Amino acid sequence: MRLTEIFSSKSACTRSAGIQRPYIIAEAGVNHEGSMDIARRLVDEACAGGAHAIKFQTYKAATLASKDSPAYWDTTKEPTKSQFELFTRHDKFWKGEFEALKKHCDSAGIEFMSTPFDVESARFLNDMMDVYKISSSDITNKPFIEFMCGFGKPIILSTGAAHLHEIAEAVEWIEAKGNPLALLHCVLNYPTDDVNAALGMIPALRQHFPQHVIGYSDHTLPRDMKVLEVATLLGARILEKHFTHDKTLPGNDHYHAMDKDDLAHFNASLDRILPMVGPFTISALESEAPARRNARRSLVAARPIAAGAVITRDDLTWKRPAHGVSPREIDAVLGKRARADIAEDTVLQWSHLE
Incomplete structure (x- = not known):
């Protein structure tokens, strides 16, 4: 399944189709820690676990955060107190590295993606991706959203920490440019407690924006992957979750990421759950x-x-x-x-x- 196929099909679960299998994005982010060997391993393991795509992040600390940028994550897990300091440790990959990763993804049979956080990276990533992802942190960044819409490709926008009127405003900006759009419910806590996952926002987004694809970007601890199962049953067509090769590694996004075994477990659960649901029709079996x-x-x-x-x-x-x-x-x-x-x-x- 290619990500563009999600945009060409109906955005929500239809009565006849029932719950559809979601498109799964393994969010590797910068969990490669600046190593191409680890980045390639992440690609291979995401593919082995059954992800449809693997997504990295492309940024330079100097264009992403000021030096006075406090942490908003759990500092008992990632003790770095400054965003600028953390991003400086993880901003070494640039155009050449991502071109190499794109080739590796093509060989492995998994779709390559990376979230750009500045104009320069958005430009050079255009030749490598069919769909642009916009971070929750940029949901109010009108000039950057409109810039990425200018490439004429589908947009995935995460909605973390946003009120409905902020989401609606961003949707208007994108609709005005004519780009196909997917909205991913997201909670900007790292990690997100299960009780704060607020999965009810998935059907709420479907109600408010029925013309667009709705999905979920997850920051809960993987545990038994039940949060993603529930998100699927609530109609999420795209699932995104942080991904690592080693959940025991300290800091960054490893501590709330899934690994290939978690991903394989989730896919096996879907194999069992989706036939239980069946089509949204009523008739004797x-x-x-x-x-x-x-x-x-x-x-x-x-x-x-x-x-x-x-x-x-x-x-x-x-x-x-x-x-x-x-x-x-x-x-x-x-x-x-x-x-x-x-x-x-x-x-x-x-x-x-x-």
Whole structure:
């Protein structure tokens, strides 16, 4: 599945389709720690776990954050107190490295993505990606949003820490440019407690923006991946979650990321869950045919009925199986005459009546 296919199909789950399998983005971010070997490993392991895409982040600390930029993450897990200091440690990959990673992704069979955080990176990433991702942190950054819309490609916008009016405003900017759009519910806590995942915002976004694709960018601890399962059942068509090759590594995004085993577990769970849901239609299942025939009831003679007698209500009861005239037809049966003698406890057939 290619990400552009999500935009060409209906944005929400349809009644006939039911819950659709989500497009999964493994958010490697800068968990490569500046090593191309680790970056390639992340690509390979995301592919092995069943991700459709792997996404990195492209930035320079000097254009992303001022030197007076306090942390907004859990500093017991990532003790760095300054955004500028943290980003300086992880901003070594640039155009050449991402071109090499794009080639590796193509060889591995996984879609390459990277979130640009400045104009220069947005420009050179254009040749490598079919879809642009805009971070929650830029949801109010009108000039940057409009700049990325200028490439004419679909946009994925995360909505972390945003009020509805801020999301609606950003949507208006993008719609004015004509770009296909996906909105990802997101909570900007690193990590996000499960009780703060606020997954109800997924159907709320679907209600407010039915014309666009809706998804979820997750920052909860992976644990058993239940948060992503629930997000899928609530209609998220795109799932994004931080990804690492080693969850025990200190700092950065490793501590709240999934690994290839978590991802494989989630995909295996979807294999079991999605058939349980089935299409959003109502009809008896083929597997229920024996029950329809044997657990439902037929009209039955409550007492002997003589040939020629007019059938009355007292002549009838209803019992299993449903091999004869259905009780729904009782009004059509009453007043008819018996064609021949009908013994007590006979399952009534239309051939018994004239």
